[in-house]
Amino acid sequence: MRKIGMINSVLVVCLVLFLSGLVLAQEADLFTQAQKARQQGDTDSAYRLYEQAAEQDIRPHDAYFEMGLILLEKEKWSQAYRISGKAVKAFxxxxxxxxxxxxAWFRLAYVYENRSLAPGVNEWKKAIEALQKALEISLENPQYLLHLGYVYYKIGEREEAEKVLLNLVNRYSDYIDAHYYLAMNYLERQDKENAKQHFQYVLDNANQNNSYYQWAEKELKKIGGGTQ
Known part of the structure; x- marks a missing residue:
């Protein structure tokens, strides 16, 4: 009888472990399904799957982040802002x-950046703090530095923005995004010649369908420049 009891106990433990593993696999699969749907362009299905993942506490920070991106792509600004609050808390x-x-620090910073574009919201400083945290871990990460320069530009800290963005284009000469925001920063400082130089770089090196190309072309026309 004692042996039978021991066997039954082992079977119960095995069953519990099996079911636990099955649940974990299903949870992981739920988020993976959302990612696959997103990659395939099925944003409606992806959104529902991310929502289910968040409700089940499966990577809620990433799930809310992706939900917010989908809403921004669909220009559903109010819904995106509401989701961003949940994303901040989850992060x-x-x-x-x-x-x-x-x-994760970078993604949190990106949420703060987008929230700060809403009327009456100013969380740029929080974005800077999160980006600095990210850079403490991943030193000299060009994407993090680009966003840091962008945020400095947005809050009017021109010297800090120039320092970060100029360093970026000197190290990564083909970084179109950095050239564009450096040009915009120069423009705010009334330095039209340097602004023209970097806007022109964007036009010379970016695809015409690229948003930065279109924005740079528009700004150049305003200040009397153009394609060569």
């Missing part, structure tokens, strides 16, 4: 437990 909870995840 804060996640980062309390995982403070060395530089990508």
């Amino acid at each position: 804060q909870e996640y980062l309390n437990l995982n403070p060395n995840d530089d990508n």
Whole structure:
């Protein structure tokens, strides 16, 4: 009888482990399905799957982030703003437990950036703090530095913006995004010649369908420049 009891106990433990593994696999698969749907362009299905993932506490910070991106792409600004509040809370909870995840700090900064574009919202400083956290972990990451320069530009800290963005284009000469925001920063400082130089670089090196090309072309026309 004792042997039978031991066998039954082992079977119960095995069953519990199997079911736990099955649940974890299903949870992981739910988020993976959302990612696949997103990659295939099925944003409606992706959104529903991300929503389910967040509700089940499966990578809620990433799920809310992706939901916000989908809403922004669809220009559903009010809904995106509401989701962004949930994303901030989820990222804060996640980062309390995982403070060395530089990508999570970057994504949190990006949420703050987009929230700050809403009327009456100013979370640029929070974006800077999150970007600095990301850069403490991933030193000299060009994407993080680009966003740091962009945020400095948006809040009017021209010297800091120039320092970051000029360093970027000197190190990564083909970084179109950095050239564009450096040009915009020069323009705000009334330095039209340097602005023209970097706008022209964008026109010479970006595809005409690229948003930066179109924006640079528009700005150049305003200040009396153009394609060569």
